[in-house]
Amino acid sequence: MDFTELGDSTVPAGRLVFWTPTASAAAWADDPRVPALVHEHHVRGAAARGPRHVDPAWIGVAFGVGRAARHQVGSAFSDWLRRHEHLRSRLDPAREHCMRRTLPAGAVTLRQEHVGDFADGASVRRQIEAFFDRSARPQGWPHVVFATVEGAGGVTVFVGTDHGIVDGCTLAMIPGQIRDALAGRAEDAPGPTYLDFGAEERSLVDRLPPGPEHADHWRALLGDAHGRTPAFPLPLGASETPAAQCSAYRWLLGGPAAARFADASHAGGGTTAAGLLACLALAAAEVTGEDAGEDAGEPLLSVVNLADTRPDRWRGAPGWFVGLHPVRIPALPGAAFADTLALAAAELRRRRPGPGSSLPHISRMLRREVHPRFVVSYIDVRRVAGTPPRPEDRMLRSRIHGAAEVYVWLTRSERGVHLSTRFPDTAVARVNVGRFVLAAARVAAGVAEGRRAEVVPLSA
Numbered sequence: 082m083d084f085t086e087l088g089d090s091t092v093p094a095g096r097l098v099f100w101t102p103t104a105s106a107a108a109w110a111d112d113p114r115v116p117a118l119v120h121e122h123h124v125r126g127a128a129a130r131g132p133r134h135v136d137p138a139w140i141g142v143a144f145g146v147g148r149a150a151r152h153q154v155g156s157a158f159s160d161w162l163r164r165h166e167h168l169r170s171r172l173d174p175a176r177e178h179c180m181r182r183t184l185p186a187g188a189v190t191l192r193q194e195h196v197g198d199f200a201d202g203a204s205v206r207r208q209i210e211a212f213f214d215r216s217a218r219p220q221g222w223p224h225v226v227f228a229t230v231e232g233a234g235g236v237t238v239f240v241g242t243d244h245g246i247v248d249g250c251t252l253a254m255i256p257g258q259i260r261d262a263l264a265g266r267a268e269d270a271p272g273p274t275y276l277d278f279g280a281e282e283r284s285l286v287d288r289l290p291p292g293p294e295h296a297d298h299w300r301a302l303l304g305d306a307h308g309r310t311p312a313f314p315l316p317l318g319a320s321e322t323p324a325a326q327c328s329a330y331r332w333l334l335g336g337p338a339a340a341r342f343a344d345a346s347h348a349g350g351g352t353t354a355a356g357l358l359a360c361l362a363l364a365a366a367e368v369t370g371e372d373a374g375e376d377a378g379e380p381l382l383s384v385v386n387l388a389d390t391r392p393d394r395w396r397g398a399p400g401w402f403v404g405l406h407p408v409r410i411p412a413l414p415g416a417a418f419a420d421t422l423a424l425a426a427a428e429l430r431r432r433r434p435g436p437g438s439s440l441p442h443i444s445r446m447l448r449r450e451v452h453p454r455f456v457v458s459y460i461d462v463r464r465v466a467g468t469p470p471r472p473e474d475r476m477l478r479s480r481i482h483g484a485a486e487v488y489v490w491l492t493r494s495e496r497g498v499h500l501s502t503r504f505p506d507t508a509v510a511r512v513n514v515g516r517f518v519l520a521a522a523r524v525a526a527g528v529a530e531g532r533r534a535e536v537v538p539l540s541a
Contacts, residue, residue, distance in 0.1 A: 082253065082462050082494040084476040084501040086328045087213070087239075090143070092206040095232030098151065099194040099212055100158055102223040104169075108188035112181040115279040116172055118286075119401055121179050122441040123245040127219035128174040136323075137479035139217035140249075141241040144256035144474040146263055148235045155191055157262040158227055162189050164258075164267065165399055167246055167275040171222040183276070191227075205230055213241030214479065239477070244401070246275070249460045249490075250389055251399040252476045257468025275400030281392070285436035296446055302383055302407035303447075306454075311383035312485065313455045314365045315517060318509025319485040326483050327506040329514065332499055333357075333522050338529040339497040345528050349419045351426035354459040356528065357491050357498065358382070358429070359421040361457065362412040364520035368513070370414040382410040386429075387458035390438055397466035404438030405453065418528050454486045461493040472496045478503075487514060498525070 116124075146154065162168050169184040199205045209228045216226040224246050228239040240255055261267040273281075305311050334342055339353075346356030362382035386406040395402065408428055412421045437446070444451045462470055472495050481503065487510075490501045500518060504510045 082470050082472065082474050082476060082492060082496070083330065083332075083499040084249075084478065084490050084492055085330055086480055086503075087141070087143075087206065087210050087477045088480055089328060089330075090206065090475060090477065092143075092202040092209065093230050093232040093234065093237055094199050094202045094205060095230045095237075096198050097196040097205050097208055098229045098231070099196055100155065100227035100229065101192045101194070101216065102162060102168075102189050102225070103192050104184050104188045104190070104222075108184050109171075109182045110185070112170065112183040112276070114181055114276050115283060116179055116181060117275065117279045117282055117401065117439070118441045119403065119439045120245050120279075121172065122439075123401075124172045124179055124219050125174055136482050137214040137217075138219075138244055138481060139213050139241050139479045140244050140247065140252060141213065141217070141239060141477040142252045142255050142474065143237060143239045143477055144260075144471065145234070146236050146238055146260060149263060151193075151229070151231070153263060154229055154236060154238070155193070157259050159189065159191055160262040160267055161255075161259055162225075163187070164262075164269055165274070167400060168223075168225055170276055171220075171224070174220075181276070209239050209241075210479075213239075217241040217243050219243050219245050241477075246401060247399060248389070248401045248403050249458065249476065249492075250391070250402070250462075250465050253460065253462040253465045253470050254397075254399060254467055256470045256474045261468055270397045270399075272394045272396075272398065274398055275395070275402075278392075278395060278398070278400060278402070282436065282439070286442055289437050298407045299443060299447055299451075302385075302409060305381065305383045305409065308449075310385055310451060310454050313487040313504070313514070313517075314369050314382070315513035316509055317485050317487070317505050317513065318507040319505035321484045323482040323484050325506045326481050326486075326503045327511070328501065328503045329511075329518070330499070330501050331518065331522060332497055333491075333525050334498040334529055336495060336497045338526065339493065342498070342525060342529040345418075346422060349422045349426075351422045352429070353461070353493060353498075354491075355426040355429050356418075356422055357459060357525070358386070358408065358410060358425040358457065359412075359418060360521045360524040360528070361489070362410040362421050362425065363414075363416060363418065363524045364517050366412040366414045366416065367520045368516050382408070382412060383455075384408050385453040385456045387456060388438075389460070390435060404435065405440055405443060405451075406438065408457075418524065452484075454484070456486070456488045457491070458489070459491045459493070463494060470494070
């Protein structure tokens with residue numbers, strides 16, 4: 082399973098149908114449950130930007146369901162919506178807090194729009210992208226929409242959702258959940274839902290022990306960059322004004338190599354996530370050392386790490402359970418992987434995200450707005466609750482405008498470890514992000530093979 086911009090993805094030709102959840106205004110009921118901190122922050126931010134702000138920021142998933150009748154696919158979508166109440170809920174910003182309103186399970190219907198028959202996939206892709214851009218938004222409802230392509234190889238499903246209600250783990254759950262619904266074997270998710278998480282999160286935050294330790298970790302990270310979050314270690318040739326970003330992708334490791342890499346990381350006392358962070362640290366040391374020469378000080382990978390924060394009771398619940406984790410890993414060019422792995426593993430153990438790791442809470446704790454500029458995320462889709470995704474399933478994201486920021490997503494699946502990154506669309510950034518990714522790939526391949534392996538250049 083990989084993670085790509087929809088605009089960079091291959092989409093089949095065929096008959097395109099849009100599916101939009103609808104409900105009568107009278108069906109909405111007030112819901113006293115408070116929102117998760119990050120969801121409220123997300124909705125308030127969208128409200129502050131105003132209705133004319135149309136920059137898309139959705140994520141989604143694409144997967145095949147074989148040959149299925151259209152009414153069967155629609156019934157599977159309806160069943161999925163009924164089973165997950167947070168997909169039937171909305172937040173309305175008010176002066177002091179957001180008001181939640183929720184629909185009962187039976188109140189949602191699906192409106193079909195037959196868009197047309199297309200002989201080329203590029204036209205289908207443009208139609209789906211425009212539909213998601215205008216429909217999967219933070220405010221109002223619905224937050225999730227569907228598109229299906231009925232092609233020669235069967236039906237391909239595309240799901241687009243506002244980022245405020247789903248995270249990467251949720252995306253990885255969706256193909257299995259809808260396939261199970263289509264096959265008539267779907268089960269209600271046990272335990273509480275994302276709508277119940279807000280009260281739990283706020284209670285846990287209120288009970289955090291006093292003391293500066295957590296804030297000190299963040300202040301140390303911000304101190305590396307003169308009060309800001311750390312930047313990508315090489316120049317990007319971009320200003321702080323939001324501008325178009327581009328993406329690049331590569332498979333760092335195939336399936337067998339990823340297994341060997343995991344074994345080497347575990348043998349060194351770490352995890353696959355720690356091993357990959359060690360590779361990034363060594364890559365940063367290599368490329369910054371090349372630029373700085375002999376006078377360079379000790380390189381330090383300073384990055385904001387996105388991590389899943391689901392409490393055990395919410396393991397199978399779709400939602401946005403993501404925390405921020407300050408990571409600082411020293412590494413010298415040519416340092417041993419085992420030594421850097423030990424530092425990365427210790428960093429992850431010491432600063433494991435949990436209650437109080439959401440962006441709005443961290444900003445309040447530090448009494449300043451925190452804007453991550455260099456972010457790394459790791460997810461193992463083999464470990465998600467329920468039916469796992471298939472190797473050919475894809476996670477998707479919209480195109481985006483951003484400042485001088487770089488995001489790196491590492492996805493572990495049966496196929497191996499996939500790297501996806503977005504960065505400013507400048508010639509400088511293309512070269513320097515490419516250098517960094519190539520160096521990380523070289524380190525990872527060397528660990529997997531027990532030697533230095535040559536790798537092919539980054540594909541854009």
